[in-house]
Amino acid sequence: xxxxxxxxxxxxxxxxxxxxxxxxxxxxxxxxxxxxxxxxxxxxxxxxxxxxxxxxxxxxxxxxxxxxxxxxxxxxxxxxxxxxxxxxxxxxxxxxxxxxxxxxxxxxxxxxxxxxxxxxxxxxxxxxxxxxxxxxxxxxxxxxxxxxxxxxxxxxxxxxxxxxxxxxxxxxxxxxxxxxxxxxxxxxxxxxxxxxxxxxxxxxxxxxxxxxxxxxxxxxxxxxxxxxxxxxxxxxxxxxxxxxxxxxxxxxxxxxxxxxxxxxxxxxxxxxxxxxxxxxxxxxxxxxxxxxxxxxxxxxxxxxxxxxxxxxxxxxxxxxxxxxxxxxxxxxxxxxxxxxxxxxxxxxxxxxxxxxxxxxxxxxxxxxxxxxxxxxxxxxxxxxxxxxxxxxxxxxxxxxxxxxxxxxxxxxxxxxxxxxxxxxxxxxxxxxxxx
Ligand code: GUN
Ligand code: ZN
Numbered sequence: 001x002x003x004x005x006x007x008x009x010x011x012x013x014x015x016x017x018x019x020x021x022x023x024x025x026x027x028x029x030x031x032x033x034x035x036x037x038x039x040x041x042x043x044x045x046x047x048x049x050x051x052x053x054x055x056x057x058x059x060x061x062x063x064x065x066x067x068x069x070x071x072x073x074x075x076x077x078x079x080x081x082x083x084x085x086x087x088x089x090x091x092x093x094x095x096x097x098x099x100x101x102x103x104x105x106x107x108x109x110x111x112x113x114x115x116x117x118x119x120x121x122x123x124x125x126x127x128x129x130x131x132x133x134x135x136x137x138x139x140x141x142x143x144x145x146x147x148x149x150x151x152x153x154x155x156x157x158x159x160x161x162x163x164x165x166x167x168x169x170x171x172x173x174x175x176x177x178x179x180x181x182x183x184x185x186x187x188x189x190x191x192x193x194x195x196x197x198x199x200x201x202x203x204x205x206x207x208x209x210x211x212x213x214x215x216x217x218x219x220x221x222x223x224x225x226x227x228x229x230x231x232x233x234x235x236x237x238x239x240x241x242x243x244x245x246x247x248x249x250x251x252x253x254x255x256x257x258x259x260x261x262x263x264x265x266x267x268x269x270x271x272x273x274x275x276x277x278x279x280x281x282x283x284x285x286x287x288x289x290x291x292x293x294x295x296x297x298x299x300x301x302x303x304x305x306x307x308x309x310x311x312x313x314x315x316x317x318x319x320x321x322x323x324x325x326x327x328x329x330x331x332x333x334x335x336x337x338x339x340x341x342x343x344x345x346x347x348x349x350x351x352x353x354x355x356x357x358x359x360x361x362x363x364x365x366x367x368x369x370x371x372x373x374x375x376x377x378x379x380x381x382x383x384x385x386x387x388x389x390x391x392x393x394x395x396x397x398x399x400x401x402x403x404x405x406x407x408x409x410x411x412x413x414x415x416x417x418x419x420x421x422x423x424x425x426x427x428x429x430x431x432x433x434x435x
Pocket of ligand 1: 095
């Protein structure tokens with residue numbers, strides 16, 4: 001049996017703080033978290049739990065830190081590590097000029113494994129413990145990713161990109177091949193340890209009707225698997241989709257007609273949607289992944305969070321590396337706040353940290369396993385450092401409330417703010433700032 005006891009300030013969400021009948025979170029200034037065999041055994045105030053700790057247990061004490069669930073990133077591309085910070089283009093040119101040529105390299109399993117290792121180390125360093133991840137069209141890219149994730153015991157969801165048109169030949173599969181390759185990966189990886197599979201048609205432009213139909217068939221054949229794609233990110237993209245699918249009511253309807261909307265479906269971006277699309281997303285319990293650093297970097301637009309709230313569409317946070325510009329969920333929340341400001345909407349710090357943890361878990365229908373610190377949940381959590389830089393330390397020292405501190409962390413923080421990252425009860429990362 002392995003046992004770890006941590007003592008310090010603890011925060012964990014129980015509900016959406018904007019919707020909840022109570023405050024939607026638990027917070028202990030002096031809390032105890034007990035971890036046994038990779039799971040949370042107990043959480044509570046030190047005054048109540050100290051007596052429950054075995055006499056011989058070592059208690060790890062944290063001062064000026066905040067223990068909270070690991071971040072959940074609901075949209076990211078692992079093969080795009082080397083696409084980050086590519087100059088000057090919007091979506092369709094950016095894909096053609098930078099992204100497709102880079103993804104070509106992933107036919108090589110060694111490139112794939114080396115990049116997957118680098119990518120997972122970056123995510124963990126940034127405090128992200130679960131992500132919904134795009135591979136490339138090459139099944140070996142997903143094989144390499146799952147192997148790298150399995151060796152760290154991280155809970156990850158990944159899928160082979162399906163794309164059979166409007167892309168260079170070297171990156172195209174066929175409807176049948178993509179079905180067979182996806183099926184083989186699902187059989188091998190979905191539910192093996194902590195790994196899960198997502199059917200991954202890239203977006204409507206790069207899939208024929210026949211391929212989208214095959215994607216829908218896979219979802220029918222394997223209940224419990226996920227679906228990830230892009231939706232209504234850029235206005236030129238939306239226009240092209242309308243031309244390609246004249247029989248569809250709107251962009252979302254292309255996916256809907258092929259059975260791709262469900263409670264395990266995550267659509268990245270969804271910036272330029274109409275009311276009908278919002279209603280269909282809500283009615284099918286599909287969700288949007290909000291990727292503010294990407295939406296700003298690629299000049300895609302400003303997601304209207306108030307409209308999603310009004311239409312009761314579920315949403316969570318994605319970095320969208322490498323259209324996005326940071327692995328850090330804190331930096332992503334920083335940009336999310338500013339996007340909301342430009343739309344005359346306020347993203348509160350409590351809502352922001354909820355979206356980055358339990359909100360992500362709920363979007364993925366994994367909240368019975370991750371996203372919150374409760375007994376029997378998987379012990380994926382991070383330790384945030386309130387004093388990672390002199391500036392943050394100084395600003396935090398002026399804060400009066402938890403909300404003030406969270407807001408300072410999301411606006412000023414980044415991967416330097418992550419003191420430790422724990423995955424399934426093991427500490428996988430410790431900042432050298434703590435030495
Ligand atoms: N739409 C289709 N493919 C992509 C991609 O790789 N990144 C982003 N941001 N949008 C896409
Ligand atoms: Zn993307």
